[in-house]
Amino acid sequence: MDRSENVDVHTKSWSLQPESEYRFELDPGTSLAIKLVSGHAEIFGAELAEGKTYLFGQECKAAVYTWQGCKIEQYVTGHPSVEYVSDETPMAPYANVHIALEQMRVRALAAATGSPLPPGEDNGGSSDAPRVLVLGPENSGKTSVCKILTNYAVRAGQEWAPMLVNVDPSEGAWAAPGAISAASISAPIQTATPASPLGSVATTAPNHVASNALLPLSYWYGHAEMRRNPLLMDRLIRNLGENIRDRWENDTAGRSSGLIVDTPSAFGASSGAGNDHRLMLIKSCVDAFNINVILVVGHEKLNVEMQRTYGNRMAVVKIPKSGGVVELDQSYRERVHKYQLHNYFYGCLIEAPPGLSTKAFVQAGEQTPELTMHLSPASMTVNFGDITIYRIGEETMAPTSALPIGATRAVSEMQPLLVDPAMPGSGLYNAVLAILAPPNPDESERYDEEVLDLPAVGYVVITALDMPNRRMTVLSPTQASLVGKTAIVGSFEWSE
């Protein structure tokens, strides 16, 4: 018992009754290690391996749920944050939703492969794969619902690979905040930090968990708020949907697995300004992804609204919201954005609570995080002429309604404006740039607004501008060259 040197380490054991969960909320700078001692437990649907020590950090707020009861042990650095056990969880309804979605999946697969359904079952419904839109107000646990449903699907042992789509630019999901993206998930998504809520994108490191090496298709919206440029958002959502459809043409298993769309909370805010935008964007999601199930998380009014609009075409289901959701303030979200960008470039290595008796931690499912979770970005100098930077629409845009009657905009929301780094006040210093895929090599196929339809291949940050020499220094995730030579700047900034 040699813990004397680590006075501020707190070790506790918790015995969880069946269908209860242990919830924790970490403060900045603290980390938590949890070990499953016996029984079965899962975090947002991803099962924990017995005897492994899992690390959490960067203000992670999560819950260890058990269907059958379990015993866990935990260590915390600093002062223990919020932690408690609750036996009131909405997991049973979520599991029912999962089973209903599984029914749709097996039907879809049976129809796709032409194999017969069990007798007496073949008249039970359509053979459409589930394409789920998850809506809800702020802090209702939409992302957690998406994660649980996705994880349950990939855990079913049927080799499902559902498409997880994130259209919440403030969440950023797999890469940088400001992006909307889609990725096919084939292994349970792990939880370790709020900066990568849906798993993380591929690195050159050998990862143990496929959800840490995702290959997303990502478009750069560039702003945290949906209302900043709804038209652009609409266009990007439609691009995403179109490409998912293309991909599914040759991929029966993926098509049968369906998709799950996580949405920004602005979609669920049924009051105030921007209401028409909200409905327009929900509609574009429904159209783009060919949604056939809408899940409304704990919001009666929104549920009724959706029932009225879409109830005749698809299933609109209200699901309860978990009591464990945490009210998140703006500063927390900004900190998460910072973590996210930092992790994108440098990776994320959570420091284990001192005094931990083992050195074998698992962080986000990685057995050897110290070897694979630590990334080295490259700093490179780029001539102004080597890269073309656009800003979509004006930097500050008055709403259309504020313009004089009859006046039209000099610059439309969708117009790509060239940004000259040599101009003072270009706003490029510390700005996050999305590097776009190379444009169509065939000149005749090009069009004015092509940059709007190019997916992002990665993100860089401008760390220095050298005006006299017309050069800038960018922090790039990899040493490889800047692929497309075209970039879009949004409203995100980051500095170390």
Add this chain to the structure above:
Amino acid sequence: MKLPAFYLLDAISKNVYDPYARHFAPIVANLFIETYEAVDPTTRSKMEEMLLTWRTGAPNGRELFGVVPQLAIEQHIWGSGATQTAVRSPPKRLKGRPDRRRKQMGSRASSSSSSISQAQVLSELEFVLGQKERQLHSNPYDKGTQHHVTVLQQLRALVQVGVSQEELRQILTQLRSLSASAPPAPAPSVPVPAPSSYAAAPTFAPPPPVPPVSAPPQPSRPQQPSYPVLSEQPKAEPIDFSRFLSAQQASAPSTSAAPPVSDITNLFNALVKAGVVPSSGTPSGTPKGAGASSQPEERPQQAADARDAARDYRKLILSRKVQLASADIIRQRPPVVDLLYNNLPTQCKQCGIRFPSTSNGKKQFEDHLDMHFRQNRKASQAVGRGHSRSWFISLEDWIHGDAVDMKGKGRADGRTLSSKAAAAEDAAKREAELRAMHVVVPPGDEAKPISCPICKEHLKSEFLEDEEEWVWRNAIKKDDRIYHATCHAEAAASKSSLAVRLRNETSSRSRSRTPERLTPPKMLAQADTRMSESPSPSKLAGMKRKAEDEASQPAKSEPDAPQVKRQAT
């Protein structure tokens, strides 16, 4: 401040080895000891770690600076008693043949060691545990080994909490008998990797059986250890583990009820009975065990099994009457425990993913374990190289990407390959095959330095586990001279057509760029067809095919970034 200098010395000696290690050897012992005395505890532990790697740091897997300095340092640091035992417990990733042999030696000599440190026991535990886990990798259904692993893990937890000196010693003796009695692990189902350029690269391959006959002569070794015959039966020690477990884990349910057993196998049984060790190998209640008992035989059989399993699942799922309606989902009791846990009895102990007990599920599980094995190996090989975030794949690759994956077995990897990278992949494969070629070292020539006439670099000899022979890797014999296979191919190609030459240039360039990429089966098939038209078939004749050589996989993009500079974090 002193540590970096030592790391430099370490790096030079390990990577370049030849002239430098010899020059360092006379001074290294004093230097190390003096520094060790002068630094703080954390640096000391770093130095100890480094010292452990020196045991097998030389390209031939021997002591980096020879036995004498190594022993001198170790004796000084750990005391004479500890040296012998400590020799037996190198860090986990450095296990190779020599260790195993030395370990045997140590186990005989160390019973007299006066005081045993907790760390020492722990590292031994880790070692045996690692051994067992690898065994488990190659044979995941070996229940005995599974139990061994579980008990060892519990023991480790115990020791970490702290036990008395006497108990430590008992654990140590027991461990020794266990590790000595470990039956040689069968060859793993994944092909043994073609080791990367220098032999000191750590490998996770299981320690091979030690056949005394084919053991290579080791002239420079002062004391030739004799090979103790491995006893298949564990020595019955008077002490048993269950006493510790019961003594230390009083809270653990009913361990104390375990009857005293003298044999480790009995102990496991007792623990299972007592419920301490879950009998994880035995599935509990599988409604769809249709294919459970059938062994994987042929592909059609497996496909049929997969289809049956899918049908069973469909039936099971559709038998639930759940409507997607707000009221319905709240009322129902979901059978989700069966679906997500009980019906999937096989669980990966590393990441918790479960697989069905059907033959198809077993296949998936094996693939999954292979994936872990590969990734672990890569992670350990890539130490110090540094990783970075990749660019996202192109739209075209994204749309067509995983379609390849779904058909192939690469599911667990979740990685795909761009069509552009296919050509580079092809070249890399060719190079991997060249590198996998080897020439058996004539007996007695192991120590003789031989260099390639083309590039003038030394050929490194190493022990090939499959063949039980010492070989020169990446070597080809032509007209009684030994060439690097890659150099020779390049030289030969430069005489032949331009097309071949171009391909070779790609392959030689790819050597310097080495990110990790898995090879989807589709691409390999393409590569194979192109292989058939590459240089001269005679060269390929004596070639050993190795599955992959990650160290030489090509980069997707070329290193033309302007003024790139690594940033330290």
